[in-house]
Amino acid sequence: MKLRSDYEYxxxxxxxxxxxxxxxxxxxxxxxxxxxxxxxxxxxxxxxxEKQFEQEEKEDREDRKRRLEAEHEKEAMELxxxxxxxxxxxxxKIFGRLYAIMAVLLCIVIISTLLITVSxxxxxxxxxxxxxxxxxxxxNKEGLxxxxxxxxxxxMILDYRAFDTLGESHVLFIxxxxxxxxxxxxxxxxxxxxxxxxxxxxxxxxxxxxxxKILQFxxxxxxxxxxLFGIYVILNGHLSPGGGFSGGAIIGAGLILxxxxxxxxxxKRIMNRRNYAVISVVPLLFYAGAKGYSxxxxxxxxxxxxxxxxxxxxxxxxxxLPLNICVGIVVACTMYHFYTLFRKGGM
Amino acid sequence: xxxxxNFPFFCIVLSMATGVISSVxxxxxxxxxxxxxxxxxxxxxxxxxxxTIKTGSSFTYMMGHFPAPFGNEIRAGILEGVMAxxxxxxxxxxxxxxxKYLKVDIEEPKxxxxxxxxxxxxxxxxxxxxxxxxxxxYVFVEINTIAAGGLIMIRSNGHSMLASMKYMIxxxxxxxxxxxxxxxxxxxxxxxxxxxxxxxIAGLAKxxxxxVPLTVIIGLISVGIxxxxxxxxxxxxxxxxxxxxxxxxxxxxxxxxxxxxxxxxIKIVYRVIGTEVFWNSKITNVFFVLGVAGMLFxxxxxxxxxxxxxxxxxxxxxxxxxxxxxxxxxxxxxxVAAVFHIMSHAATKSMLFVACRGLSEVSGDKKDFSDxxxxxxxxxxxxxxxxxxxxxxxxxxxxxxxxxxxxLTSAALELMSVKMAVAVIVLAISTILNALYFVRAVISxxxxxxxxxxxxxxxxxxxxxxxxxxxxxxxxxxxxxxxxLIIAIxxxxxxxx
Numbered sequence: 001m002k003l004r005s006d007y008e009y010x011x012x013x014x015x016x017x018x019x020x021x022x023x024x025x026x027x028x029x030x031x032x033x034x035x036x037x038x039x040x041x042x043x044x045x046x047x048x049x050e051k052q053f054e055q056e057e058k059e060d061r062e063d064r065k066r067r068l069e070a071e072h073e074k075e076a077m078e079l080x081x082x083x084x085x086x087x088x089x090x091x092x093k094i095f096g097r098l099y100a101i102m103a104v105l106l107c108i109v110i111i112s113t114l115l116i117t118v119s120x121x122x123x124x125x126x127x128x129x130x131x132x133x134x135x136x137x138x139x140n141k142e143g144l145x146x147x148x149x150x151x152x153x154x155x156m157i158l159d160y161r162a163f164d165t166l167g168e169s170h171v172l173f174i175x176x177x178x179x180x181x182x183x184x185x186x187x188x189x190x191x192x193x194x195x196x197x198x199x200x201x202x203x204x205x206x207x208x209x210x211x212x213k214i215l216q217f218x219x220x221x222x223x224x225x226x227x228l229f230g231i232y233v234i235l236n237g238h239l240s241p242g243g244g245f246s247g248g249a250i251i252g253a254g255l256i257l258x259x260x261x262x263x264x265x266x267x268k269r270i271m272n273r274r275n276y277a278v279i280s281v282v283p284l285l286f287y288a289g290a291k292g293y294s295x296x297x298x299x300x301x302x303x304x305x306x307x308x309x310x311x312x313x314x315x316x317x318x319x320x321l322p323l324n325i326c327v328g329i330v331v332a333c334t335m336y337h338f339y340t341l342f343r344k345g346g347m
Numbered sequence: 348x349x350x351x352x353n354f355p356f357f358c359i360v361l362s363m364a365t366g367v368i369s370s371v372x373x374x375x376x377x378x379x380x381x382x383x384x385x386x387x388x389x390x391x392x393x394x395x396x397x398x399t400i401k402t403g404s405s406f407t408y409m410m411g412h413f414p415a416p417f418g419n420e421i422r423a424g425i426l427e428g429v430m431a432x433x434x435x436x437x438x439x440x441x442x443x444x445x446x447k448y449l450k451v452d453i454e455e456p457k458x459x460x461x462x463x464x465x466x467x468x469x470x471x472x473x474x475x476x477x478x479x480x481x482x483x484x485y486v487f488v489e490i491n492t493i494a495a496g497g498l499i500m501i502r503s504n505g506h507s508m509l510a511s512m513k514y515m516i517x518x519x520x521x522x523x524x525x526x527x528x529x530x531x532x533x534x535x536x537x538x539x540x541x542x543x544x545x546x547x548i549a550g551l552a553k554x555x556x557x558x559v560p561l562t563v564i565i566g567l568i569s570v571g572i573x574x575x576x577x578x579x580x581x582x583x584x585x586x587x588x589x590x591x592x593x594x595x596x597x598x599x600x601x602x603x604x605x606x607x608x609x610x611x612x613i614k615i616v617y618r619v620i621g622t623e624v625f626w627n628s629k630i631t632n633v634f635f636v637l638g639v640a641g642m643l644f645x646x647x648x649x650x651x652x653x654x655x656x657x658x659x660x661x662x663x664x665x666x667x668x669x670x671x672x673x674x675x676x677x678x679x680x681x682x683v684a685a686v687f688h689i690m691s692h693a694a695t696k697s698m699l700f701v702a703c704r705g706l707s708e709v710s711g712d713k714k715d716f717s718d719x720x721x722x723x724x725x726x727x728x729x730x731x732x733x734x735x736x737x738x739x740x741x742x743x744x745x746x747x748x749x750x751x752x753x754x755l756t757s758a759a760l761e762l763m764s765v766k767m768a769v770a771v772i773v774l775a776i777s778t779i780l781n782a783l784y785f786v787r788a789v790i791s792x793x794x795x796x797x798x799x800x801x802x803x804x805x806x807x808x809x810x811x812x813x814x815x816x817x818x819x820x821x822x823x824x825x826x827x828x829x830x831x832l833i834i835a836i837x838x839x840x841x842x843x844x
Contacts (some may be wrong), residue, residue, distance in 0.1 A: 114527070117563040121534050130547065131537035135416050146413070163410040163419035167474070167486035170363055174467050174490055177370060178497040181460050277371045284367045292360045298412035299356065300348060 148308035148317035149238040158320045166291050169330055173284060176334045183341040212261065219261035226254035234328035238317040244324040248331025255336045271336060280333045283326035290319055351398040352406050354391040355423050355431070355477045359470050362388065366466035374458035381462040382442060385469060389435040396428030400835070405842045407479060416540050422479035426686070426839025429832070430476045430610055433690055437602050437697055438469060444701035444814030445595030452502050452593035461501055468494040468599065475607045481529050481619060482539045484611060488525065492518045495604045498596040499588050510587035517574055517584045524571030532564045541618040552624045565620060565628050572612045576605040578671055579641030582664045589660035594704035597656070601663050601700060602693035609670055609689055613682060617843035626677040635675025635766060639773045641668025646780035654714050655707070658784060659699050662740060665777060666692045669755060672770060676758055679840065684754035686836050691739070691747035691825050698818035699736040705729030705811060706792060710800050716788070720796035728807050730792055732815040737785035739822050742778050747825035752778065754833070
């Protein structure tokens with residue numbers, strides 16, 4: 001008979017107990033006794049049945065079974081091991097080969113498509129080509145008078161299509177910012193690295209070569225010439241081939257040579273972090289401001305008050321000369337900065 | 348010329364200058380400047396939108412003293428106004444919502460550089476929206492790509508480095524194809540200004556001259572942009588890039604960067620190649636097939652994820668599949684639906700990313716489903732925003748996602764071809780799949796568990812709450828009052844001709 005656990009506390013039982021004159025303890029003891037005796041009988045039965053079963057089983061089956069099981073298990077384990085190791089041994093290899101084959105096929109398809117396309121394009125340099133149109137004609141014929149630049153390319157990139165070049169110089173700037181995020185070491189105010197890992201990276205700088213006499217001697221001769229040549233290329237940007245981008249790259253190369261010969265301590269006198277920030281931000285702001293003014297006046301058909309000057313003179317071509325200087329400074333700074341950042345940490 | 352016409356140009360140049368100045372400012376000042384800039388760009392874009400709606404026509408703005416085919420030019424019509432104001436609003440809300448987490452995720456001395464990236468990204472987004480010149484578009488695609496890579500990388504842990512590397516490789520491949528396409532078309536047409544190219548291409552299409560290179564050009568430009576906006580088989584970079592960057596970055600990347608490229612593609616289709624040539628070129632079929640495949644596989648990948656943010660990222664693949672499917676219909680209604688889906692998805696996905704960060708903040712900064720259980724009770728505003736976003740993604744009526752699915756379906760029903768059947772069936776399946784994983788996520792965040800993460804002193808930040816409330820509001824506005832917007836999009840597309 002199954003009883004609920006709170007059976008003894010039910011109103012009915014209380015009434016029965018009250019009628020029988022029992023206390024709660026008595027009832028509980030009795031319930032305990034019946035449960036125990038029940039359990040004993042059940043256990044006895046179980047044990048007997050089990051013993052019988054075991055005796056029957058043991059004698060004839062156990063040995064055979066154990067042997068079979070062991071064999072099966074061994075085989076299964078071997079198979080499992082084989083399957084598990086298969087990708088490690090072969091999978092990557094097969095994938096790598098498939099990947100290489102597919103990559104080569106894809107490249108061949110793309111290359112052949114592009115080559116076939118090129119064979120259909122208009123012949124190079126033919127006077128009847130579609131890109132020999134009124135735009136090119138105007139650039140060639142009137143460019144000199146409209147922009148004042150004898151170097152037609154400078155006139156195009158810094159006057160006709162100045163908006164594109166403004167964007168392009170910001171591409172350089174944002175690339176420098178990204179490299180800065182990636183590589184710049186943060187220092188405390190005393191010029192010490194902020195944490196231990198950084199300090200270890202800093203230690204790499206101890207292995208930089210120092211005081212190479214031959215290098216220093218050649219740098220002493222070369223650097224001023226290189227920088228001077230760069231300045232010439234920038235300043236003559238509107239007169240002859242060259243301009244801000246190429247001149248800036250030359251100056252940047254000169255600065256990098258100087259750093260290699262004389263070390264960062266000396267270079268820091270001119271190019272430290274504060275100076276870099278000023279030197280890179282001011283030209284870009286001037287650029288944006290000057291071109292903003294020119295765009296605004298142009299679009300609203302106002303007179304900008306910037307004269308073209310006499311073509312061929314050094315002070316001519318309106319905004320092109322100052323803009324070339326700005327672009328040159330930005331390019332030189334960016335190149336030098338990249339170099340210093342890749343030496344683990346920056347200036 | 349009205350003074351309002353100067354505003355697009357002001358916004359672009361100002362955001363460039365602000366980005367440059369921010370590189371030497373303290374983080375706090377840079378943040379304030381950035382927020383002011385984005386708000387200013389919101390206001391200006393809305394004024395431009397109002398002006399174009401009032402005059403009912405678009406205007407061009409000469410960048411310099413030389414008229415269009417010789418100098419640069421930008422152009423603003425209704426659709427440009429809508430997109431610019433929408434992008435600015437979403438960017439502002441993403442910045443405000445994720446502002447608190449920037450401080451946690453980014454090293455202190457580099458925080459100002461984050462705002463440099465954001466400002467330059469804004470300038471490139473606006474320039475991509477307003478440009479009327481294919482090469483200008485390419486220059487700003489470059490800025491956009493590098494800024495996006497920086498936004499992923501700035502978190503500076505191993506995962507985000509790897510993610511940004513993947514992103515850069517894929518994205519630069521896309522840029523390269525786009526550049527090759529632009530150069531080849533210059534060889535055929537001799538122009539970079541959109542109207543002139545369109546006239547030249549229409550002439551070429553009529554005479555049948557240069558048919559092979561023209562097809563290749565269309566293919567290169569389309570594939571290039573498809574890679575950059577993570578269309579289905581090119582989406583390998585996406586889950587890591589969105590899953591491991593800081594909350595604002597993920598919101599900005601998913602809702603603005605990839606969408607700006609799609610908008611550029613629509614602009615190229617309408618204003619450079621010409622709808623007729625483009626729709627006859629059969630590349631729409633490729634878009635359709637890839638879009639449909641993306642809808643299915645994106646959802647399936649999302650269902651397998653245990654990481655909540657990666658799940659949201661994979662659902663982006665599915666949603667971008669919807670947009671490309673709309674473009675793949677090759678009808679105007681399809682494009683309208685696609686543009687609307689760009690907006691509804693941008694509004695929803697950025698909200699989901701920021702809300703998910705809010706939920707993981709109260710779950711020990713973990714992102715797995717098991718840890719996020721009960722997070723909806725611990726951070727109520729984030730939970731509410733997440734649920735709204737999830738319902739919008741599934742397409743429950745009242746929310747933005749429903750309207751875009753409605754328009755996509757009606758655009759599909761107009762087709763009367765095999766595409767119709769496929770589109771409708773896959774839309775249905777994809778909706779069910781969306782429901783499966785988004786409803787699971789909502790149930791999971793509202794299952795009362797993980798009481799050990801409860802922190803009685805936790806209060807969500809004021810800007811976070813404000814951002815979330817605005818996001819929810821935008822979702823309801825898009826879901827309940829979409830009609831004027833659809834009209835504006837239609838008118839804007841007509842102005843493209």
